[in-house]
Amino acid sequence: MTKYIIIAIAFSILTSCGNKKTETTATEEVSSETTVELTDAQLKNSEIAIGKIELRNISSLLKVNGKIEVPPQNMVSVSVPMGGYLRSTKLLAGMHISKGEVIATMEDQQYIQLQQDYLTAKAHFTSIEAEYNRQKELNQSKASSDKVFQAAQTEYLSQKILIKSLSEKLKLIGINPDNLNENTISKSINITSPIDGFVSQVKMNIGKYATPTDVLFELVNPSDIHLTLTIFEKDISKLLIGQKLIAYNNSNPEITHNCEIILLGKDLTQDHSVDVHCHFEKYDATLIPGMFMNAEIELHSKNASSIPTDAIVTFENKQFLFIQKSNNNYEMIEIKIGNSENGFTEIISENVKSISGNAIVLKGSYSLLMKLKNIDED
Numbered sequence: 001m002t003k004y005i006i007i008a009i010a011f012s013i014l015t016s017c018g019n020k021k022t023e024t025t026a027t028e029e030v031s032s033e034t035t036v037e038l039t040d041a042q043l044k045n046s047e048i049a050i051g052k053i054e055l056r057n058i059s060s061l062l063k064v065n066g067k068i069e070v071p072p073q074n075m076v077s078v079s080v081p082m083g084g085y086l087r088s089t090k091l092l093a094g095m096h097i098s099k100g101e102v103i104a105t106m107e108d109q110q111y112i113q114l115q116q117d118y119l120t121a122k123a124h125f126t127s128i129e130a131e132y133n134r135q136k137e138l139n140q141s142k143a144s145s146d147k148v149f150q151a152a153q154t155e156y157l158s159q160k161i162l163i164k165s166l167s168e169k170l171k172l173i174g175i176n177p178d179n180l181n182e183n184t185i186s187k188s189i190n191i192t193s194p195i196d197g198f199v200s201q202v203k204m205n206i207g208k209y210a211t212p213t214d215v216l217f218e219l220v221n222p223s224d225i226h227l228t229l230t231i232f233e234k235d236i237s238k239l240l241i242g243q244k245l246i247a248y249n250n251s252n253p254e255i256t257h258n259c260e261i262i263l264l265g266k267d268l269t270q271d272h273s274v275d276v277h278c279h280f281e282k283y284d285a286t287l288i289p290g291m292f293m294n295a296e297i298e299l300h301s302k303n304a305s306s307i308p309t310d311a312i313v314t315f316e317n318k319q320f321l322f323i324q325k326s327n328n329n330y331e332m333i334e335i336k337i338g339n340s341e342n343g344f345t346e347i348i349s350e351n352v353k354s355i356s357g358n359a360i361v362l363k364g365s366y367s368l369l370m371k372l373k374n375i376d377e378d
Contacts (some may be wrong), residue, residue: 035331036322036372043328049363050324053356056306058346060339062238062297066229066247066276070289074221076194081172083211084108086204087188091217093202097193104191104216111173115185118166118177125159132156197221200289225287227259227278229295236274238299239264245278245297257284259295304338304346311362312337312345313369322361322368330361330368 038046084106091103135152138144167177173189201218204210227247231239239261246256258281265274278295280287312335313320319337322330333355338346349355361368 034333034372035325035329036368037329038368038371040328042371046364046367048361048367050359051307051311051362052358052360053305053307053347053352055303056344058304058306058339058341058344060299062235062299063294064229064231064235064297065292065294066227066278068225068287068289068291068293069228070220070222070225074195074197074224075200076197076219076221077215078103078191078194078217078219079212079215080106080189080191080210081212082108082110082114082169083209083214084111084189085209086206086216088206089202089204089216091199091202093199095199097195097197097199097219099193099196101193102190103193105188106191106210107188109187111175111189112185112187114166114169114173115175115180118163118170118180119182119185121159121163121166125163128152128156128159191216193219195219195221197223220289222285222287222289223283225280225283225289226262227280227293227295229276229278230273231265231276233268233272233274236264236276239276239297243297245295247278247280247293247295249291249293253294257287258282304348305352305356306344306346307360308362309340309343309345311360311365313365315369315373320365320369321355322365323355324359324361332369332372 085108087105087107089104091097097103132152132155135144135149139146139149170177170180174192175186175189197220199217200220202216203218204214204216210216241261241264243261245259245261247259248254248256259278260281261276262279263277265276268274307321311321313322313332319335320332321335322332325331333351335347335349335352338348340346
């Protein structure tokens with residue numbers, strides 16, 4: 001019996017030692033996955049630089065997208081108030097036009113009729129005015145009744161109103177009534193451009209009749225183009241009028257344009273976003289209305305725990321930094337990062353306070369990572 005007891009005790013001791021050895025081995029394996037030790041020669045050739053986490057002003061960026069648009073006052077739809085046939089035009093979409101330049105010629109017999117009515121009304125006005133003045137003098141001397149004078153006065157004022165209204169109609173179609181006489185009556189009128197800019201659309205062909213409601217051409221003055229950004233409800237409170245941003249398009253992201261917020265929308269769309277209008281600080285002819293743009297808006301700055309971006313290594317889609325445990329020994333710590341600015345990156349990990357006092361590897365982190373990976377792969 002004593003023999004069996006001794007054997008059982010011996011077996012227990014051996015088992016216990018084996019477990020301790022296994023636990024020690026496991027601990028060493030876990031430790032080796034996150035720590036790396038360099039020889040003096042390796043350390044000398046690694047060019048590792050040591051520093052500490054520091055507080056720096058880091059600005060956060062809001063990345064959004066939008067589209068270049070033209071304000072309503074810079075878009076013109078050209079039509080003919082009295083209608084008519086388009087006799088000639090040289091316009092093509094994309095052409096540059098100057099203010100006052102003739103862009104089309106219209107023809108219609110009603111133009112002739114209007115000029116005729118105006119000149120006839122002016123011709124009749126001479127005799128009507130003379131009769132009015134004569135009756136006025138007679139009425140003052142009581143040689144004519146008030147009734148006769150009032151009739152002459154009514155006809156005189158009616159003729160003045162008719163001439164004035166016909167004069168305004170002539171101006172409406174581009175004819176100067178002061179230069180109109182029996183020798184200058186024309187069957188055609190010229191349409192001139194009201195702005196400097198470009199032709200956006202040509203909507204009428206030669207020979208076609210245009211009603212007063214038909215649009216002949218769409219013109220755009222791009223000198224005051226602006227950027228309309230789509231901002232979601234959760235971010236609108238972060239923006240202010242006058243706030244600066246940069247914009248760029250996907251085809252040339254290296255070319256940026258400085259902008260300033262000039263108007264914040266007040267109406268939410270169905271997807272809970274608002275339009276924010278921005279002004280380009282410098283006009284660029286390569287920016288075309290309708291072009292899609294990306295924008296980066298710099299939000300508030302804050303003091304944040306930061307390290308040089310080069311100190312951070314990425315492995316298996318996670319971010320890490322190395323802490324110096326001793327002169328030759330380094331431990332890899334997983335971190336979470338925030339915004340980056342001017343070569344520094346914000347650390348937002350929960351353990352940032354616990355590692356703030358440690359010596360951090362600022363340079364040579366990737367060399368340590370490669371050394372660590374080689375250990376794991378052996």
